Amino acid sequence: MDAVIRTEGVSKVFNAGLADEVRAVTGVSIEIRRGQITVLKGPSGSGKTTLLGLIGCMARPTEGKILVEGRDVAKLPERFLTSVRRQTFGFIFQQFNLIRGMTVRENVMLPLYPTDIDGRQMVRRMEEILEKLELSSKRGVKVGKLSGGQQQRVAIARALINEPAVLLADEPTAHLDTKLSEDLLNIITTLNMDGKTIVIATHDPLIYDKPYIDNIIEMRDGTVREASLL
Amino acid sequence: MSKTKIFAAFIAIEAAVLAVLYISSANCVHCKDNEMSLKRAMVRAMRLTDAAFWTEARYTRHPSQADFFAAFQDFPSSPDHFPAGSIVPPAGQR
Amino acid sequence: MRGHGRVIEYALSTLARRKFKNFSVAAVFSFLIAVLSSILFLTHAYKTETLKLLEDSPEIILQNMSGGRHELIPVEYITTLSGIAGVGKASPRYWGYYYDSLTSANYTLMAYDENMQDIKLLQGRMPASEGECAVGKGVADIRQVGMKDDIFLTLGTEQNVTLKIVGLFSANSAILTNDLIILTKDSLIKFFNMPADMATDITIEVNNPSEVSTVARKIRRTFPNSRPILKNELIRTYDNIFNWRGGIVLTMFFGAIAAFMIFVWDKATGINAEERQEIGILKAIGWETADVLYLKFWEGAAVSLSSFFTGLILAYVHVFYFNAQFLAPVLKGWSVLFPKFEPMPYIDIYQIFVLFFLTVLPYVAASVVPSWKAAISDPDSVMR
Numbered sequence: 083m084d085a086v087i088r089t090e091g092v093s094k095v096f097n098a099g100l101a102d103e104v105r106a107v108t109g110v111s112i113e114i115r116r117g118q119i120t121v122l123k124g125p126s127g128s129g130k131t132t133l134l135g136l137i138g139c140m141a142r143p144t145e146g147k148i149l150v151e152g153r154d155v156a157k158l159p160e161r162f163l164t165s166v167r168r169q170t171f172g173f174i175f176q177q178f179n180l181i182r183g184m185t186v187r188e189n190v191m192l193p194l195y196p197t198d199i200d201g202r203q204m205v206r207r208m209e210e211i212l213e214k215l216e217l218s219s220k221r222g223v224k225v226g227k228l229s230g231g232q233q234q235r236v237a238i239a240r241a242l243i244n245e246p247a248v249l250l251a252d253e254p255t256a257h258l259d260t261k262l263s264e265d266l267l268n269i270i271t272t273l274n275m276d277g278k279t280i281v282i283a284t285h286d287p288l289i290y291d292k293p294y295i296d297n298i299i300e301m302r303d304g305t306v307r308e309a310s311l312l
Numbered sequence: 313m314s315k316t317k318i319f320a321a322f323i324a325i326e327a328a329v330l331a332v333l334y335i336s337s338a339n340c341v342h343c344k345d346n347e348m349s350l351k352r353a354m355v356r357a358m359r360l361t362d363a364a365f366w367t368e369a370r371y372t373r374h375p376s377q378a379d380f381f382a383a384f385q386d387f388p389s390s391p392d393h394f395p396a397g398s399i400v401p402p403a404g405q406r
Numbered sequence: 407m408r409g410h411g412r413v414i415e416y417a418l419s420t421l422a423r424r425k426f427k428n429f430s431v432a433a434v435f436s437f438l439i440a441v442l443s444s445i446l447f448l449t450h451a452y453k454t455e456t457l458k459l460l461e462d463s464p465e466i467i468l469q470n471m472s473g474g475r476h477e478l479i480p481v482e483y484i485t486t487l488s489g490i491a492g493v494g495k496a497s498p499r500y501w502g503y504y505y506d507s508l509t510s511a512n513y514t515l516m517a518y519d520e521n522m523q524d525i526k527l528l529q530g531r532m533p534a535s536e537g538e539c540a541v542g543k544g545v546a547d548i549r550q551v552g553m554k555d556d557i558f559l560t561l562g563t564e565q566n567v568t569l570k571i572v573g574l575f576s577a578n579s580a581i582l583t584n585d586l587i588i589l590t591k592d593s594l595i596k597f598f599n600m601p602a603d604m605a606t607d608i609t610i611e612v613n614n615p616s617e618v619s620t621v622a623r624k625i626r627r628t629f630p631n632s633r634p635i636l637k638n639e640l641i642r643t644y645d646n647i648f649n650w651r652g653g654i655v656l657t658m659f660f661g662a663i664a665a666f667m668i669f670v671w672d673k674a675t676g677i678n679a680e681e682r683q684e685i686g687i688l689k690a691i692g693w694e695t696a697d698v699l700y701l702k703f704w705e706g707a708a709v710s711l712s713s714f715f716t717g718l719i720l721a722y723v724h725v726f727y728f729n730a731q732f733l734a735p736v737l738k739g740w741s742v743l744f745p746k747f748e749p750m751p752y753i754d755i756y757q758i759f760v761l762f763f764l765t766v767l768p769y770v771a772a773s774v775v776p777s778w779k780a781a782i783s784d785p786d787s788v789m790r
Contacts, residue, residue: 160694181684193691196697199408241691315422330719348750350527355459363460367742368511
């Protein structure tokens, strides 16, 4: 099967050479397949968030290769890394990471601000996504005034604005109750059916026990303990 | 783009005000050329050698003609070449 | 270019989001610029006007010295002086100081001579006979007298004089005439009890201005007890005075400048967690380092540029429309007779540029530099 991302022996060491050196990820080789939902499962501190960051070109590995669409990004200079990140990935963070004090529409369009996209096209895209996520009525509201579930959806909308092929989510249900978590999973499966590749890092059984999860990669102490590729 | 427009307008207005002020200052200096030449004629005719800014002591009225030790003549504890500039008047005055 | 426009827009909304903070920064910044440029404007305007006027003062003033002090000069020197090569017209000046205990002010008394006949900035006329005088605006105001009024001056029982005011120097010449009382030569000599054939000093014209110092040297050789004061010494003195005076006032505001510098330094040495987080988010959602720095540049530039312009406008209006009302007390001190502040609007563009480079640029740098570090670090920090 076609792999969007492949890692080969990837390691990440923080504070290398210092007393507080941390080996967050060691020798990980995995594949993320196109159009599938992959879950990185493991307890906190197992390195799944770090791995997600590496896959999403947020940081560079200390060792190993990361191939995005067959191209090794581990050694790319920062400018190219940013453009790969912008074109390929959408991120959903555990903390939502919205800009407080700004409206929903501004937050959603923010990733496109420095790009050359036409203003009207940008707004059109934003409106479409808000429509899809049932946020249209909230477009002028400051994000600080929204509930946790709504903020989560704004974060998803922002992740989708640059039409990424891959959606990366880090503990997306950490701040949501069961009902909202189910809603979120519905959104994610819908997006998956639209053709998005999805990677979720989580230790929430609500997610990884779902039957429609295609792959589960279990991590522990920075290494892959078990990968069940279906 | 609304905020950019507001900001650009604000800066443009300020720049315009400054430009107008600058032009008007040059203009004002220019229109006072006549007054200035009258004053210069006055300096020439009266053989004036100093401006009448600080008249509180003779070494301040004509600083250019003061003796080398002048600062000690009229106000021995003067901390300033122009006693008026010291804000606090010498003891006994007023 | 579209992208840049939107980043600027975003920079402005970021500023608007921290309205209170940025507004107070802008207010302080504008105030500082207003104070600094008021001082620069005022000093420059006065300096320029004074120096221009002094261009027309006599080439050489010759003083007689006795015991190292200024003494009256014998009028007969003029004959000898006229024999010195290069010396043009030499003529005596009769003038002196009068301390008026009534108003605690010093006046300058000066004798009329026929050269003063055609002076324009005078209401009325020059004194023609004993018992008449023309006075400066400052004198008239402080003594509360006008045309046709009498003014009484005394130096003791023997020396006193009552003068009728027949001329008033106009207000716009106050920079030159504020403390003057012009009276006839005979009245002056009598009032000051000056010996006959003595003058206060002698002014000398020089045929070739480039030979002034040579002429001065010759005069000194002829009259070893004399002190020639050259016009360019005069001008240099005034140049120094104004620079020095402006410097003193600037020093008084040193506290304000220091406070502002500390503030800029504080901004420069650390950005707060919220700003760092925001930079991380922007990076994580696909902004490049350059975009983030561009954003920070505009945040700094917007605040400092608008404050700079505002400060300049305030300073101009303050100095040239309100006659430097807030600064005047500092320059005046306890001076009794100070000419009314109506500076001619001479502007030095160079000074404005210097001020720009010393305030706006450091501020912009202080906005951009600390963000640099946050912007070049890997954005995955927002995930932790």
